[in-house]
Amino acid sequence: MQTMIPHLIDSHFHLRSMQRKGIDVESILASMQELSMEGIEIGLDCGDLAERTAMLEPYPFIKLSAGIGPWGAQDSLDEQLAVLENQLLKNEVVAIGEIGLDNYHKYGTVENQQYLLARQIELANRLGKPVIFHNREADSQFISLLGRTTFAKRGIFHCYQGGGELARLAIEQGFYLSFAGPLTYKANKGMQDLFASLPIEHILLETDSPYLSPNPVRGKANTPLFMHYIYACAAQLRSISLEAMVLQVRANFHAFLDQ
Ligand SMILES: [Zn+2]
Secondary structure (H helix, E strand, C coil): CHHHCCCCEEEEECHHHHHHCCCCHHHHHHHHHHCCCEEEECCCCCCCHHHHHHHHCCCCCEEEEECCCHHHCCCCHHHHHHHHHHHHHHCCCCEEEEEEEECCCCCCCHHHHHHHHHHHHHHHHHHCCCEEEEEECCHHHHHHHHHHCCCCCCCEECCCCCCHHHHHHHHHCCCEEEECHHHHCCCCHHHHHHHHHCCHHHEEECCCECCCCCCCCCCCCCCHHHHHHHHHHHHHHHCCCHHHHHHHHHHHHHHHHHC
């Protein structure tokens, strides 16, 4: 059965958001363990890393990231940054994120979003950690950011929905582009063509659950256990076998973790 494919990676998911939607995350984690899945549980705000670390302690195959997304750009920016930094001193993460820019939801102000992002890139560089970027309709800002910034480690553009110019520039700088459920939507032909054309060693896959469920479960609450739908689509778009896709993404993910 397709759902039983082992060794899938989910590079980006949010357990606390799943909990808020009433999903039993303990059973999801147990299934992930049975299937030898690995991945990164992604922070959404500044203060919950200790709690998430405790929740995931029995599941060492799940790594953690922490960061303040653009949704934090309303107010108290420096206070949030101080809380985040304090949590990062006491708990282990594999990346700073998700952090970024969102011109669709327009949280706070553009300046506040840029400030939060810049401060967290500095923090990531200081700690020698990679970043995980959220980019919603902010390609030109990210193109200029990549042009003027040096990164300590090779980061990830998560749920990639940007264009070809940013994709090429990001890959030139060593970034990984992680694709989520929208890759499986028929309307996203441009994204699918871009995905098929990228150097395969720079690709990662993710659910971004509980958001963005892939076809054919679009509309349902998403979990990492729907990852196989994204792999099946990705393998088909690249004209390679599912097994080859699984091995490639696993190798890419470990290269990211081991850098
Ligand atoms: Zn996310």
